[in-house]
Amino acid sequence: MTKYSLETKLLVVHAYLNGVESLRDTAQKYNVSYTMLQKWVARSRESGTLAAQEGYTNYSLEFKMDVLNCIEKTGASIEEATLIYNIPSSSTVWTWKYLLETQGIDALKSKEKGRPSMKKESSKKQAVERSEEALLAEIERLRMENAYLKKLNALVQEERKSQSVKKRK
Known part of the structure; x- marks a missing residue:
């Protein structure tokens, strides 16, 4: 066009x-x-x-509902409603009507433009979420893991020594 x-x-x-x-x-x-x-x-x-x-206009939910209610109550055509409310294209009103009929009133709400923010949660919020008990439990778990790995390492060293002694004989 x-x-x-x-x-x-x-x-x-x-x-x-x-x-x-x-x-x-x-x-x-x-x-x-x-x-x-x-x-x-x-x-x-x-x-x-x-x-x-x-020009481009971002219509509010209330305005969209006013237009659609006008069509419903007065029996006006979509073309007449676009003239009354000074909407540049009748296809805009057709879309609103279709969305309302198929998806409900929530579909008429304006959507946020652009990509969502990539910001991480603030450190204060994370600190509040991690209580003192959770931190103590994590420390205990890490100590147990460390002790387990030391024992495993000692067993492996001992087995290597015993194999090397057997090979020398």
Whole structure:
């Protein structure tokens, strides 16, 4: 889909509204899509020329629910709701409606952008989690492990000595 500048949109809409040509003729004259011109004209009539300004907007959960409740209560079409609430694309409202029907209201909440933080837990939090008793138990376990390894090493040394004495005879 071609993106049109704000100046182009305003020029074409004003040309249609102030001229005597049809929508189709105006669209061909300015080399824009007929359906896009229809939407621009409808939006211009509904909420003025500033409606042609489109940009990324992060809609709140409350706003999304207001739009969907308006469609439900008044029986307005999705296209009418996009005009009333000045939403640039009707596909946005279609998506909201689909998400609400299939996944529930939690799916309409805004998601956090970007990657999660890689920061490690603070040392204070770790210190609180490791109680004094846990630390003493770990020390005891390490002492037992150390003693076991010393005994094992002594046995291996003793066995090597006894094998070397047997070989000399």
